[in-house]
Amino acid sequence: MSDRTESPAAAAYVPVPISELVDKAMAYEFNATISLRHWAHSAGALMKQARIYDGEQQVGQAYVLYYRYAQLVVNSLWTHPEAKTAAGKKLVTGLMKEIKPVLARLEELRATITQLNREAEARERETARRRDELEQLRRQTERAARPAPPIDDRPGLGAIDDLAVANHPELLPRPPPPRAETAPAEPAEPVAYPSLDSPAVPALPPRPPPAPPTAARVVEHRTTSKTEGGSPLRTLYLPADLRAAFLDLAAPNTARKLETCGILCGKLNRNAFFVTSLVIPDQDSTSDTCATKNEEALFEYLDQHDLFTLGWIHTHPTQTCFLSSVDLHTQNSYQLMLPESIAVVCAPRHEPSWGVFRLTDPPGIGVVSDCRAPGLFHPHPEKNIYTQAGRPSGHVSIRDGLPYKIVDLRGK
Template sequence: MASLPSRSGALAPQNVEKIARIAQDYEYNPLIPLRYWLRSAATLIREARIYEREGQDEQAYLLLFRHAQLVLVNLAKHPDAKDEKYRKALVDEEKEVQKSLEKLEVLKPRINKRYERYAQMMRERQANKEKHGTNTVSISEGRPYDPAFSGIAEPLEAGENKDLAVKLARKEISRRETVRRAGRHTALSPEEQRSRRTAGVWGDWENALGDGQEMDNDLSKRIREVRVNMDYTDRRETQKAIPQPLTTTSSLSAYKYPTVPRQKPLEIEPTQTPMDLQVDTGRDRYPPSLPPKELLKDESRFDLNEPPPRPNKVSPTPAPAVPEKIQRADGNEAHPDLNPSSFTFKPSAYLENGTPLRTIFLPPELRMQFLALAAPNTRRNLETCGILCGTLISNALFISRLLIPEQISTSDTCETINESAIFEYCDSEDLMMLGWIHTHPTQTCFMSSRDLHTHCGYQVMLPESIAIVCAPSKNPDWGVFRLTDPPGLKTVLNCTQTGLFHPHSEYNIYTEALRPGHVFEAAGLEFETVDLRPRESQS
């Protein structure tokens, strides 16, 4: 039997049972407003589609399963689920689940076949070791599992291939835009879309989500049985795990999906711990000594009556010429191939619990463009905020759009309004929300307690989400941050304090994300700006 391709950085493939368990390993908190969870659900689908197109079957399966579990088990029971304004969004997510279930059944045999090939190879190696007394080490020994590296793409170091990343982004984003524009000509009319959303059983969505409504798809039934079996699984978790021998995968229909497990960090060998695991708390440089900011809060939603303004493309600094060869993870060189499925960018950093973080490529000019748009507010000592949008290419995230939402600002607060305009725009442009940026006109560069609560809504389902703080009158004048995990993310998730200023029980709640973190500035990376504010608010 043919063995898997040998490549540097390769990890052992997993079967669908293991992937399903990993997919359910995330922190869910019903205290977070449903609108944030719906945004996370939409992001999961966008990521899954891209991984699927790039041939990353395991990562696509993980994200599709996580989306289905999130929607069917958690969002259906969210305290805000009865609110009429979320009815359409929940129905749409249920319809996405039905599509996902079909894709999961298609991906399952491909994933299991790859796993079975690997299992056979390992059995042959073990037999050879016993026969000849040689030592053979598993290609995944001592490494955290990352499904993005279970395919056949060549892993690349982000910092050594920024020029290639820029060239790839220009080509791939242009290609996707061409496909998207072509698709608009054949899209359904708004009337047809509304009719389909409310047709059939989905018009009675509460009963459809209830325990009495049977789902036609057997996989969907098993996912929804998660809640029923929760108590039993929790009891089993207290028992000592028994190692299982490496065998071929059993049929999915014979597998009963487990409940959402308690959050457990991925294990990392001490010798494998990268420098990025060292936490920079910003203790000396970013003390939260000034009044915090108001929590971004707006429950309003509305339908757009007109298309968003035409984006303004920023002419970036010309990127250096892409070398004829690229630097591979093993130190060797290879000719560049701009097909996104031919390689994958390695994680550039890790969460404190060992979970890998995908690289974010940031245009260097974006910050100055944002400060120019915010200048009128800054002169009046008013804050300004923007949304960082982008896309996923070859297991890396590229910020390609700066979105300035409609907002109400004071000297210490910046509150977005008409949030549905943000969601509608990102949906229409197939963009992911990768974080946010805001100014501190007179304050230092730090994350206040309320900033941390705001960012929690971004990072809860997309660990790579970043917050850029610009303090033009101070030194340092800007910073890129993320919550630590642990303890930051869980501390903020569990915090119920609502005052303008409140301390948290943990100190090292956030850390820097710009190198040596997972964010890289990439010269030549193009981006566009879209200002959704009324014209009178822009000057």
């Protein structure tokens, strides 16, 4: 944990109530059918994300992730059936060691966010005050630009002020028709009203120059995609040539009509995920399935290299490009831990030959999480369980030139 003080650029901060951040932190589903080891790995991923956002001075995001970590470890993991075993207790106890510093950091972040909210509200009030002043100035300028009203010499009326002229033009005498030799009057120059962003306004003192931030602001990637329920999905960048490299590696299995799978791993940087590694775990394959084994070696590699699990990629050597019932349950376990996780399916003998998918939320996540149908392959009659994750409609951006490496753990 760090005891530093945040200093994000004040003008860029959007105030969010602490209660709203807490609601976001609690908006996840704990599914005890997923192994405790996977949930422990997910808790570690939450901690890594929190520290990254904390270091980038994104205090709201950091607060949400620290809070979710604390809630998951303290309240959820102990309810998992595997937590009753000796190995499970040891696993959760190890995660509990982070709780005290996490709670201390949450208190620091709460104070910082509260102060930033107050400052943002003060700026909003000042902006509203300046807007009112500028509107008054605009009205004064408009009145000053009106021509002087004529003098009426009719008995009993006297001079008519400009307000009466504006409200009762029928009281004015009609002007005589212009003579033919009279030159037309020059048109009045238009009045330029000051805008809210004018650099200088004569009636107001100049704005003081903004105070420079005490730390450079981190420019983050914009989040433009959302789930079907409206939750934001951070952009995930996928190297364009990774799929071809995976197919070359899987070619021996594909020729024998055996599936091959790989784990997409990467980094979180400025509010976006980047796939930087394709890890091939030890696995058992058939023509319809591919199951990882020796997961301890996989998790050890991910932890040693500080990598996030961002999804998976696998082949369909004999089938078309879709998510089978087995694939749906596998993908569900990834998305419960990280909503941006994806499934890349490669079907080299069919067209389309590949696709990038995610479960819908709702209804997909809920349908698959609640499914207790027996057997590997079973129907899911509900519609719209999964969808394309690639752009333009999805959150996955496939880019040329992104660096990545392939790590093959089979047989190790």
